[in-house]
Amino acid sequence: MYRLKPSLRLRQGPAETFWVFDLExxxxxxxxxxxxxxxxxxxxxxxxxxxARRVSEEYGIEEAEVMxxxxxxxxxxxxxxLVTKEA
Amino acid sequence: MEIPAGDExxxxxxxxxxxxxxxxxxxxxxxxxxxxxxLADLKAVFFEMERALHAWNRIGSFSLTGGEPFMRREELFAxxxxxxxxxVVGYYDILTNGSLLSAEDVRSMSRAPxxxxxxxxLEGPSAASNDAxxxxxxxxxxLAAIDQLxxxxxxxxxxxxxxxxxxxxLPELLDLLASHRVDTFAMERFIPEGSGAEIHDSMLTPREAxxxxxxxxxxxxxxxxxxxLMYRPLFALVDSEDPTVGAMCSVxxxxxxxxxxxxxxxxxxxxxxxxxxxRDGLFKIWYDSDFLWRVREPAxxxxxxxxxxxxxxxxxxxxxxxxxxxxxxxxxxxxRSQKCTA
Numbered sequence: 001m002y003r004l005k006p007s008l009r010l011r012q013g014p015a016e017t018f019w020v021f022d023l024e025x026x027x028x029x030x031x032x033x034x035x036x037x038x039x040x041x042x043x044x045x046x047x048x049x050x051x052a053r054r055v056s057e058e059y060g061i062e063e064a065e066v067m068x069x070x071x072x073x074x075x076x077x078x079x080x081x082l083v084t085k086e087a
Numbered sequence: 088m089e090i091p092a093g094d095e096x097x098x099x100x101x102x103x104x105x106x107x108x109x110x111x112x113x114x115x116x117x118x119x120x121x122x123x124x125x126l127a128d129l130k131a132v133f134f135e136m137e138r139a140l141h142a143w144n145r146i147g148s149f150s151l152t153g154g155e156p157f158m159r160r161e162e163l164f165a166x167x168x169x170x171x172x173x174x175v176v177g178y179y180d181i182l183t184n185g186s187l188l189s190a191e192d193v194r195s196m197s198r199a200p201x202x203x204x205x206x207x208x209l210e211g212p213s214a215a216s217n218d219a220x221x222x223x224x225x226x227x228x229x230l231a232a233i234d235q236l237x238x239x240x241x242x243x244x245x246x247x248x249x250x251x252x253x254x255x256x257l258p259e260l261l262d263l264l265a266s267h268r269v270d271t272f273a274m275e276r277f278i279p280e281g282s283g284a285e286i287h288d289s290m291l292t293p294r295e296a297x298x299x300x301x302x303x304x305x306x307x308x309x310x311x312x313x314x315x316l317m318y319r320p321l322f323a324l325v326d327s328e329d330p331t332v333g334a335m336c337s338v339x340x341x342x343x344x345x346x347x348x349x350x351x352x353x354x355x356x357x358x359x360x361x362x363x364x365x366r367d368g369l370f371k372i373w374y375d376s377d378f379l380w381r382v383r384e385p386a387x388x389x390x391x392x393x394x395x396x397x398x399x400x401x402x403x404x405x406x407x408x409x410x411x412x413x414x415x416x417x418x419x420x421x422x423r424s425q426k427c428t429a
Contacts (some may be wrong), residue, residue: 007376013384022370023370023371024370026142026370068247
Protein backbone atom coordinates (compact mmCIF):
# COMPACT_ATOMS: atom_id res chain seq x y z
CA MET A 1 0.00 0.00 0.00
CA TYR A 2 1.53 3.32 -1.08
CA ARG A 3 0.68 6.63 0.56
CA LEU A 4 1.53 10.14 -0.48
CA LYS A 5 3.44 12.09 2.20
CA PRO A 6 0.71 14.16 3.92
CA SER A 7 2.57 17.47 3.54
CA LEU A 8 2.72 17.19 -0.26
CA ARG A 9 0.50 19.23 -2.55
CA LEU A 10 0.07 18.53 -6.25
CA ARG A 11 -0.57 21.38 -8.63
CA GLN A 12 -0.83 21.81 -12.35
CA GLY A 13 1.04 24.98 -13.27
CA PRO A 14 1.00 27.30 -16.28
CA ALA A 15 1.92 25.93 -19.70
CA GLU A 16 1.08 22.28 -18.90
CA THR A 17 3.62 21.95 -16.12
CA PHE A 18 3.09 19.61 -13.18
CA TRP A 19 4.43 20.21 -9.72
CA VAL A 20 4.85 18.54 -6.35
CA PHE A 21 5.27 20.84 -3.35
CA ASP A 22 6.27 19.92 0.18
CA LEU A 23 4.62 22.31 2.61
CA GLU A 24 6.99 21.24 5.42
CA UNK A 25 10.38 21.60 3.80
CA UNK A 26 9.43 24.02 1.03
CA UNK A 27 11.07 21.82 -1.58
CA UNK A 28 9.37 21.40 -4.93
CA UNK A 29 9.74 19.16 -7.96
CA UNK A 30 8.50 19.35 -11.51
CA UNK A 31 7.21 15.97 -12.69
CA UNK A 32 5.86 14.68 -15.97
CA UNK A 33 2.15 14.28 -16.54
CA UNK A 34 2.15 10.52 -15.98
CA UNK A 35 3.93 10.79 -12.65
CA UNK A 36 1.56 13.57 -11.70
CA UNK A 37 -1.47 11.39 -12.47
CA UNK A 38 -0.04 8.50 -10.46
CA UNK A 39 0.62 10.73 -7.46
CA UNK A 40 -2.82 12.25 -7.80
CA UNK A 41 -4.23 8.76 -7.76
CA UNK A 42 -2.39 8.02 -4.52
CA UNK A 43 -3.68 11.27 -3.07
CA UNK A 44 -7.21 10.05 -3.79
CA UNK A 45 -6.33 6.65 -2.26
CA UNK A 46 -6.57 4.84 -5.59
CA UNK A 47 -4.50 1.64 -5.68
CA UNK A 48 -1.66 1.53 -8.26
CA UNK A 49 -3.23 -1.57 -9.82
CA UNK A 50 -6.42 0.38 -10.48
CA UNK A 51 -4.39 3.22 -11.97
CA ALA A 52 -2.53 0.76 -14.19
CA ARG A 53 -5.81 -0.68 -15.46
CA ARG A 54 -7.14 2.81 -16.25
CA VAL A 55 -4.01 3.83 -18.16
CA SER A 56 -3.96 0.50 -19.97
CA GLU A 57 -7.56 0.92 -21.10
CA GLU A 58 -7.13 4.58 -22.04
CA TYR A 59 -3.95 4.21 -24.08
CA GLY A 60 -4.20 0.57 -25.18
CA ILE A 61 -0.94 -0.41 -23.48
CA GLU A 62 -0.40 -3.79 -21.86
CA GLU A 63 -1.51 -3.55 -18.23
CA ALA A 64 1.54 -5.40 -16.91
CA GLU A 65 3.82 -2.99 -18.75
CA VAL A 66 2.03 0.02 -17.24
CA MET A 67 2.13 -1.56 -13.78
CA UNK A 68 5.89 -2.11 -14.08
CA UNK A 69 6.39 1.56 -15.00
CA UNK A 70 4.22 2.67 -12.08
CA UNK A 71 6.12 0.41 -9.66
CA UNK A 72 9.41 1.87 -10.90
CA UNK A 73 8.13 5.40 -10.47
CA UNK A 74 6.80 4.65 -7.00
CA UNK A 75 10.10 3.10 -5.96
CA UNK A 76 11.85 6.33 -6.94
CA UNK A 77 9.23 8.34 -5.05
CA UNK A 78 9.78 6.18 -1.95
CA UNK A 79 13.54 6.77 -2.27
CA UNK A 80 12.95 10.51 -2.52
CA UNK A 81 10.65 10.48 0.49
CA LEU A 82 7.56 11.57 -1.41
CA VAL A 83 5.71 8.33 -0.88
CA THR A 84 5.70 5.75 1.90
CA LYS A 85 5.13 2.05 1.38
CA GLU A 86 3.10 0.36 4.07
CA ALA A 87 2.56 -3.32 4.55
CA MET B 88 22.60 46.46 -5.56
CA GLU B 89 20.36 45.22 -8.36
CA ILE B 90 19.49 41.53 -8.42
CA PRO B 91 18.21 39.80 -11.56
CA ALA B 92 14.45 39.55 -11.09
CA GLY B 93 14.44 35.78 -11.55
CA ASP B 94 16.70 35.32 -8.53
CA GLU B 95 14.87 37.74 -6.28
CA UNK B 96 11.85 37.43 -4.02
CA UNK B 97 10.30 40.61 -2.68
CA UNK B 98 8.59 41.06 0.68
CA UNK B 99 6.70 44.24 1.41
CA UNK B 100 6.51 44.21 5.18
CA UNK B 101 4.12 46.49 7.03
CA UNK B 102 5.23 46.77 10.66
CA UNK B 103 2.21 48.83 11.62
CA UNK B 104 -0.87 50.49 10.21
CA UNK B 105 -0.51 53.41 12.59
CA UNK B 106 0.40 56.63 10.86
CA UNK B 107 0.81 60.27 11.81
CA UNK B 108 -0.54 61.37 8.42
CA UNK B 109 -3.88 60.85 6.70
CA UNK B 110 -3.15 61.00 2.99
CA UNK B 111 -6.26 61.26 0.86
CA UNK B 112 -5.21 58.50 -1.54
CA UNK B 113 -4.00 56.00 1.09
CA UNK B 114 -4.75 52.31 0.57
CA UNK B 115 -5.24 51.78 4.30
CA UNK B 116 -8.82 51.60 5.47
CA UNK B 117 -7.97 51.76 9.14
CA UNK B 118 -5.08 53.13 11.15
CA UNK B 119 -6.01 51.23 14.32
CA UNK B 120 -3.36 48.57 13.65
CA UNK B 121 -5.17 46.01 15.76
CA UNK B 122 -3.34 42.74 16.27
CA UNK B 123 0.07 44.32 15.68
CA UNK B 124 2.83 41.72 16.05
CA UNK B 125 5.28 41.95 18.94
CA LEU B 126 9.00 42.21 18.27
CA ALA B 127 9.35 38.50 19.11
CA ASP B 128 6.67 37.70 16.53
CA LEU B 129 8.30 39.98 13.97
CA LYS B 130 11.56 38.09 14.44
CA ALA B 131 9.65 34.82 14.01
CA VAL B 132 8.19 36.21 10.78
CA PHE B 133 11.67 37.01 9.54
CA PHE B 134 12.83 33.51 10.44
CA GLU B 135 9.97 32.15 8.31
CA MET B 136 10.98 34.44 5.44
CA GLU B 137 14.60 33.29 5.68
CA ARG B 138 13.48 29.65 5.70
CA ALA B 139 11.47 30.23 2.52
CA LEU B 140 14.28 32.10 0.77
CA HIS B 141 16.70 29.29 1.57
CA ALA B 142 14.28 26.63 0.29
CA TRP B 143 13.58 28.60 -2.89
CA ASN B 144 17.25 29.53 -3.39
CA ARG B 145 16.25 33.16 -3.81
CA ILE B 146 17.76 36.39 -2.57
CA GLY B 147 15.32 38.47 -0.57
CA SER B 148 14.58 42.12 -1.14
CA PHE B 149 12.45 43.89 1.40
CA SER B 150 10.50 47.08 1.90
CA LEU B 151 9.98 47.88 5.56
CA THR B 152 7.00 50.14 5.84
CA GLY B 153 3.69 50.93 7.55
CA GLY B 154 1.57 52.99 8.23
CA GLU B 155 4.56 54.98 9.26
CA PRO B 156 7.35 52.54 10.22
CA PHE B 157 9.05 55.06 12.50
CA MET B 158 6.04 54.81 14.79
CA ARG B 159 7.71 51.49 15.73
CA ARG B 160 11.25 52.80 15.78
CA GLU B 161 12.60 50.21 18.23
CA GLU B 162 11.16 47.27 16.28
CA LEU B 163 12.25 48.78 12.95
CA PHE B 164 15.89 49.09 13.99
CA ALA B 165 15.85 45.63 15.58
CA UNK B 166 14.62 44.15 12.30
CA UNK B 167 17.14 46.14 10.29
CA UNK B 168 19.86 44.57 12.41
CA UNK B 169 18.49 41.09 11.62
CA UNK B 170 18.21 41.84 7.91
CA UNK B 171 21.71 43.29 7.83
CA UNK B 172 23.15 40.08 9.22
CA UNK B 173 21.17 37.64 7.06
CA UNK B 174 22.86 35.76 4.23
CA VAL B 175 19.64 35.62 2.17
CA VAL B 176 18.91 39.35 2.21
CA GLY B 177 20.19 41.22 -0.83
CA TYR B 178 18.99 44.63 0.25
CA TYR B 179 16.07 46.39 1.86
CA ASP B 180 14.37 49.75 1.53
CA ILE B 181 12.49 51.76 4.13
CA LEU B 182 9.28 53.43 3.01
CA THR B 183 8.51 56.35 5.28
CA ASN B 184 6.87 59.76 5.19
CA GLY B 185 10.08 61.11 6.74
CA SER B 186 8.37 63.28 9.32
CA LEU B 187 9.58 61.36 12.37
CA LEU B 188 13.24 60.95 11.43
CA SER B 189 15.71 62.14 14.04
CA ALA B 190 19.32 62.98 13.29
CA GLU B 191 20.32 59.80 15.13
CA ASP B 192 17.88 57.73 13.02
CA VAL B 193 19.45 59.04 9.85
CA ARG B 194 22.98 58.39 11.10
CA SER B 195 21.99 54.84 12.04
CA MET B 196 20.47 54.25 8.61
CA SER B 197 23.60 55.54 6.91
CA ARG B 198 25.53 52.77 8.66
CA ALA B 199 23.12 49.93 7.79
CA PRO B 200 25.01 47.82 5.22
CA UNK B 201 22.00 46.35 3.40
CA UNK B 202 19.79 49.43 3.40
CA UNK B 203 19.61 50.28 -0.29
CA UNK B 204 17.49 53.42 -0.13
CA UNK B 205 14.87 55.29 1.83
CA UNK B 206 11.72 56.02 -0.09
CA UNK B 207 9.62 59.08 0.63
CA UNK B 208 6.58 60.39 -1.18
CA LEU B 209 5.78 63.66 -2.85
CA GLU B 210 2.59 64.27 -4.79
CA GLY B 211 3.63 67.44 -6.55
CA PRO B 212 6.33 70.10 -6.89
CA SER B 213 4.72 72.59 -4.52
CA ALA B 214 3.37 72.71 -1.00
CA ALA B 215 -0.09 73.39 -2.39
CA SER B 216 -0.17 70.36 -4.67
CA ASN B 217 1.47 67.97 -2.22
CA ASP B 218 -0.24 69.06 0.96
CA ALA B 219 -3.69 68.90 -0.62
CA UNK B 220 -3.16 65.12 -0.57
CA UNK B 221 -0.73 64.54 2.30
CA UNK B 222 -1.76 67.24 4.76
CA UNK B 223 -0.53 70.68 5.79
CA UNK B 224 3.21 70.93 6.26
CA UNK B 225 4.00 67.56 4.68
CA UNK B 226 5.83 69.09 1.71
CA UNK B 227 8.38 71.01 3.78
CA UNK B 228 8.86 68.11 6.19
CA UNK B 229 9.52 65.70 3.32
CA LEU B 230 12.06 68.00 1.66
CA ALA B 231 13.80 68.49 5.01
CA ALA B 232 13.96 64.70 5.47
CA ILE B 233 15.37 64.26 1.96
CA ASP B 234 18.09 66.83 2.64
CA GLN B 235 18.87 65.26 6.00
CA LEU B 236 19.22 61.79 4.43
CA UNK B 237 21.34 63.02 1.55
CA UNK B 238 23.63 64.92 3.90
CA UNK B 239 24.37 61.62 5.62
CA UNK B 240 24.94 59.83 2.32
CA UNK B 241 21.73 57.78 2.32
CA UNK B 242 20.28 57.00 -1.10
CA UNK B 243 16.80 58.52 -1.51
CA UNK B 244 13.89 57.57 -3.73
CA UNK B 245 10.71 59.53 -4.21
CA UNK B 246 7.45 57.86 -5.12
CA UNK B 247 4.52 59.73 -6.59
CA UNK B 248 1.02 58.36 -6.85
CA UNK B 249 -0.34 59.63 -10.13
CA UNK B 250 -3.82 61.12 -10.21
CA UNK B 251 -5.66 63.57 -12.41
CA UNK B 252 -4.45 66.31 -10.06
CA UNK B 253 -0.71 65.83 -10.42
CA UNK B 254 -0.17 64.11 -13.76
CA UNK B 255 0.82 67.34 -15.52
CA UNK B 256 3.35 68.50 -12.95
CA LEU B 257 5.89 65.68 -13.34
CA PRO B 258 8.54 67.71 -15.22
CA GLU B 259 8.54 70.34 -12.46
CA LEU B 260 8.61 67.60 -9.84
CA LEU B 261 11.70 66.02 -11.39
CA ASP B 262 13.43 69.42 -11.37
CA LEU B 263 12.64 69.77 -7.69
CA LEU B 264 13.89 66.26 -6.91
CA ALA B 265 17.12 66.85 -8.81
CA SER B 266 17.71 70.08 -6.90
CA HIS B 267 17.42 68.09 -3.66
CA ARG B 268 19.85 65.37 -4.87
CA VAL B 269 17.18 62.64 -4.98
CA ASP B 270 18.60 59.48 -6.54
CA THR B 271 15.55 57.78 -8.02
CA PHE B 272 11.97 58.57 -8.92
CA ALA B 273 9.14 56.09 -9.35
CA MET B 274 5.44 56.42 -9.96
CA GLU B 275 2.40 54.31 -9.19
CA ARG B 276 -1.06 54.82 -10.56
CA PHE B 277 -3.67 55.80 -8.01
CA ILE B 278 -6.01 52.91 -7.24
CA PRO B 279 -9.27 53.91 -5.55
CA GLU B 280 -9.17 51.59 -2.55
CA GLY B 281 -8.99 51.98 1.22
CA SER B 282 -9.26 55.62 2.22
CA GLY B 283 -8.57 56.48 -1.41
CA ALA B 284 -11.98 55.14 -2.44
CA GLU B 285 -13.40 58.49 -1.34
CA ILE B 286 -11.51 60.28 -4.11
CA HIS B 287 -12.11 57.66 -6.79
CA ASP B 288 -12.75 60.39 -9.35
CA SER B 289 -9.02 61.25 -9.13
CA MET B 290 -8.19 58.05 -10.99
CA LEU B 291 -6.74 58.53 -14.45
CA THR B 292 -8.83 57.83 -17.51
CA PRO B 293 -7.30 55.36 -19.97
CA ARG B 294 -6.22 58.21 -22.22
CA GLU B 295 -4.61 60.09 -19.33
CA ALA B 296 -2.85 56.94 -18.20
CA UNK B 297 -1.35 56.37 -21.63
CA UNK B 298 -0.22 60.00 -21.86
CA UNK B 299 1.33 59.74 -18.40
CA UNK B 300 3.24 56.55 -19.17
CA UNK B 301 4.53 58.08 -22.40
CA UNK B 302 5.48 61.29 -20.62
CA UNK B 303 7.33 59.51 -17.80
CA UNK B 304 9.12 57.30 -20.30
CA UNK B 305 10.22 60.32 -22.34
CA UNK B 306 11.33 62.15 -19.20
CA UNK B 307 13.08 59.04 -17.92
CA UNK B 308 15.03 58.40 -21.10
CA UNK B 309 16.21 62.03 -21.24
CA UNK B 310 16.82 62.45 -17.51
CA UNK B 311 20.50 62.63 -16.48
CA UNK B 312 20.19 63.99 -12.96
CA UNK B 313 18.38 61.05 -11.34
CA UNK B 314 17.10 57.61 -12.29
CA UNK B 315 13.49 57.30 -13.31
CA LEU B 316 12.39 53.76 -12.50
CA MET B 317 10.11 52.21 -15.05
CA TYR B 318 9.93 48.66 -13.67
CA ARG B 319 6.14 48.64 -13.68
CA PRO B 320 3.39 46.97 -15.70
CA LEU B 321 2.24 48.91 -18.80
CA PHE B 322 5.63 50.61 -19.33
CA ALA B 323 6.46 47.77 -21.72
CA LEU B 324 3.68 49.09 -23.95
CA VAL B 325 5.71 52.26 -24.45
CA ASP B 326 8.96 50.47 -25.25
CA SER B 327 8.98 46.68 -25.37
CA GLU B 328 12.59 46.53 -26.63
CA ASP B 329 14.31 48.15 -23.67
CA PRO B 330 14.80 45.62 -20.81
CA THR B 331 14.94 48.45 -18.25
CA VAL B 332 11.41 49.46 -19.16
CA GLY B 333 8.45 47.51 -17.85
CA ALA B 334 8.13 44.61 -15.45
CA MET B 335 5.64 41.85 -15.00
CA CYS B 336 3.14 42.32 -12.19
CA SER B 337 4.72 40.40 -9.32
CA VAL B 338 1.50 38.93 -7.94
CA UNK B 339 1.94 35.17 -7.67
CA UNK B 340 5.39 35.21 -9.20
CA UNK B 341 7.99 36.72 -6.88
CA UNK B 342 6.42 38.83 -4.15
CA UNK B 343 4.26 38.79 -1.04
CA UNK B 344 3.07 41.43 1.39
CA UNK B 345 3.02 40.80 5.12
CA UNK B 346 0.72 43.03 7.10
CA UNK B 347 1.11 44.41 10.64
CA UNK B 348 -0.85 41.49 12.14
CA UNK B 349 0.81 38.76 10.06
CA UNK B 350 -1.88 38.55 7.41
CA UNK B 351 -0.37 37.88 4.00
CA UNK B 352 -1.61 39.58 0.83
CA UNK B 353 -0.43 38.95 -2.73
CA UNK B 354 0.33 42.69 -2.93
CA UNK B 355 -0.50 45.56 -0.57
CA UNK B 356 -2.73 47.05 -3.19
CA UNK B 357 -4.53 43.72 -3.62
CA UNK B 358 -5.96 43.18 -0.13
CA UNK B 359 -7.05 39.56 -0.47
CA UNK B 360 -5.91 37.57 2.59
CA UNK B 361 -3.96 34.45 1.60
CA UNK B 362 -3.29 33.28 5.16
CA UNK B 363 -1.24 34.15 8.23
CA UNK B 364 2.53 34.12 7.98
CA UNK B 365 3.02 32.44 11.38
CA ARG B 366 -0.05 30.24 11.66
CA ASP B 367 -0.09 28.95 8.06
CA GLY B 368 3.53 29.46 7.04
CA LEU B 369 4.81 30.80 3.75
CA PHE B 370 5.08 27.40 2.04
CA LYS B 371 1.38 26.68 2.45
CA ILE B 372 0.47 30.22 1.39
CA TRP B 373 2.73 30.24 -1.67
CA TYR B 374 2.14 26.69 -2.87
CA ASP B 375 -1.43 26.00 -1.90
CA SER B 376 -3.38 29.19 -2.62
CA ASP B 377 -6.06 28.70 -5.27
CA PHE B 378 -6.03 32.46 -5.75
CA LEU B 379 -2.33 32.56 -6.62
CA TRP B 380 -2.59 29.56 -8.93
CA ARG B 381 -5.43 31.22 -10.80
CA VAL B 382 -3.40 34.41 -11.32
CA ARG B 383 -0.28 32.50 -12.34
CA GLU B 384 -1.96 30.99 -15.38
CA PRO B 385 -1.70 33.63 -18.13
CA ALA B 386 -4.69 32.14 -19.96
CA UNK B 387 -6.86 33.14 -17.00
CA UNK B 388 -6.03 36.82 -17.42
CA UNK B 389 -8.59 38.61 -19.50
CA UNK B 390 -6.88 40.43 -22.42
CA UNK B 391 -3.35 39.76 -21.06
CA UNK B 392 -3.64 36.03 -21.74
CA UNK B 393 -3.35 36.54 -25.48
CA UNK B 394 -0.95 39.50 -25.38
CA UNK B 395 2.63 39.02 -26.56
CA UNK B 396 3.83 41.31 -23.74
CA UNK B 397 2.37 39.07 -21.01
CA UNK B 398 5.85 37.95 -19.94
CA UNK B 399 6.87 41.54 -19.17
CA UNK B 400 3.60 43.12 -18.12
CA UNK B 401 0.31 41.32 -17.25
CA UNK B 402 -1.16 44.71 -16.30
CA UNK B 403 -1.67 45.59 -12.66
CA UNK B 404 -3.71 42.88 -10.96
CA UNK B 405 -4.60 45.24 -8.10
CA UNK B 406 -5.96 47.80 -10.54
CA UNK B 407 -7.96 45.08 -12.29
CA UNK B 408 -9.39 43.92 -8.97
CA UNK B 409 -10.25 47.39 -7.80
CA UNK B 410 -12.04 48.38 -10.98
CA UNK B 411 -13.66 45.11 -12.09
CA UNK B 412 -13.89 43.10 -8.86
CA UNK B 413 -11.84 40.35 -10.50
CA UNK B 414 -8.08 40.20 -10.14
CA UNK B 415 -7.94 38.39 -13.49
CA UNK B 416 -9.94 41.11 -15.19
CA UNK B 417 -8.45 43.64 -17.59
CA UNK B 418 -6.22 46.47 -16.48
CA UNK B 419 -8.48 49.39 -17.42
CA UNK B 420 -5.51 51.53 -18.43
CA UNK B 421 -4.00 49.08 -20.89
CA UNK B 422 -4.21 50.68 -24.31
CA ARG B 423 -3.70 47.39 -26.06
CA SER B 424 -6.89 46.10 -24.52
CA GLN B 425 -9.87 46.08 -26.84
CA LYS B 426 -11.94 47.57 -24.05
CA CYS B 427 -9.65 50.55 -23.68
CA THR B 428 -10.70 53.73 -25.39
CA ALA B 429 -7.35 55.53 -25.14
